[in-house]
Amino acid sequence: MNKDKPNEMEDELLSEYDFQENLREVIEMLLEDDDLVIKTEFIGTQQIVIR
Numbered sequence: 001m002n003k004d005k006p007n008e009m010e011d012e013l014l015s016e017y018d019f020q021e022n023l024r025e026v027i028e029m030l031l032e033d034d035d036l037v038i039k040t041e042f043i044g045t046q047q048i049v050i051r
Contacts, residue, residue, distance in 0.1 A: 023048060
């Protein structure tokens with residue numbers, strides 16, 4: 001096994017972490033916009049921690 005290259009499971013976990021971080025950053029930016037109007041449609045839930 002090559003230690004320099006993540007295996008498929010590690011790669012998937014890294015991608016999930018990157019997705020979570022990007023989503024958190026986008027939500028933080030949206031919450032800073034006082035004039036924001038959001039039209040929503042419920043499709044599921046995801047727990048995100050906003051710092």
